[in-house]
Amino acid sequence: MKVSEVMTAPPVCVAPHDSLAEATRKMTRSAVGSLLVVEEGALRGIVTDRDLAVRGLGGGLDREARVDAVMSAPVVTVDVDDDLQVAYGTFRRSGVRRLAVLHDGEALGVLTIDDLLLDVFRRLADLLGPVAWSVLQEPPGPPSAGEASYEP
Numbered sequence: 001m002k003v004s005e006v007m008t009a010p011p012v013c014v015a016p017h018d019s020l021a022e023a024t025r026k027m028t029r030s031a032v033g034s035l036l037v038v039e040e041g042a043l044r045g046i047v048t049d050r051d052l053a054v055r056g057l058g059g060g061l062d063r064e065a066r067v068d069a070v071m072s073a074p075v076v077t078v079d080v081d082d083d084l085q086v087a088y089g090t091f092r093r094s095g096v097r098r099l100a101v102l103h104d105g106e107a108l109g110v111l112t113i114d115d116l117l118l119d120v121f122r123r124l125a126d127l128l129g130p131v132a133w134s135v136l137q138e139p140p141g142p143p144s145a146g147e148a149s150y151e152p
Contacts, residue, residue, distance in 0.1 A: 003087050004080045006119050007101045009109035013038040014047065016068035020056045023047055023067050034098050036107050037071045043100055043107050045071035075100045080108050084119070087111055 014023050014035040023035055027049060037045035047067050055070040057063065076094045078087050080103040090099060091113060101109040 001084045001119070002080070003078050003082045003084060003101055003111055004109075006084060006115045007080070007109035007111045008032075008115065009101070011036045011100070011107050011110050013107070014067050015039055016044050016066065016071070018067050019064045020052055020061065020067065020070065021063040024052055024063075027052075032110075034110065034112075035067075036075070036100055036110065037067055037073075038107060041106065043075055043077070043102070043105075044068070045073035046075045046098065046100060047071040048098070077102050078111060079103060084116070088116065091116070 012026055012030040012032050012035050014026055014037055016037050016039050026035055027033065034046055034048040036043060037047055045068065047070055051070045051072065055061070056065065059070075061069060076090060076096050077100045078090055080101050087099060091097075097113050099111045100107055101111050
């Protein structure tokens, strides 16, 4: 499976000179926890909600401070055509939670650890469906009358 099949695209971006307040608004509007910092089409950095909270306002910066004051650079990246195993290895080696996804130097998306977890859960569900069917010898569905059910 390729990175392109699991990544979130298009990425939400901000310019290095944008304010922390603008970055926060973009994250809120887009319901994301990070923004790629792009200038003239080139990836310059990444800023996360944690960067804004800890390095930004928690670090004494004003809400009008620039994004480049809190962004992380350089950004750890993978290529859109890479196999997911490359992404797993990149996450393992780098210790980051988000990878910018590039193609010919252009930012096309973001791949997060959460994206990989969702993929793992989907794969497990695909495996467990037939196993559950063969063990139970009946199709999965709601419990019949008198059967115990689990409700959180």
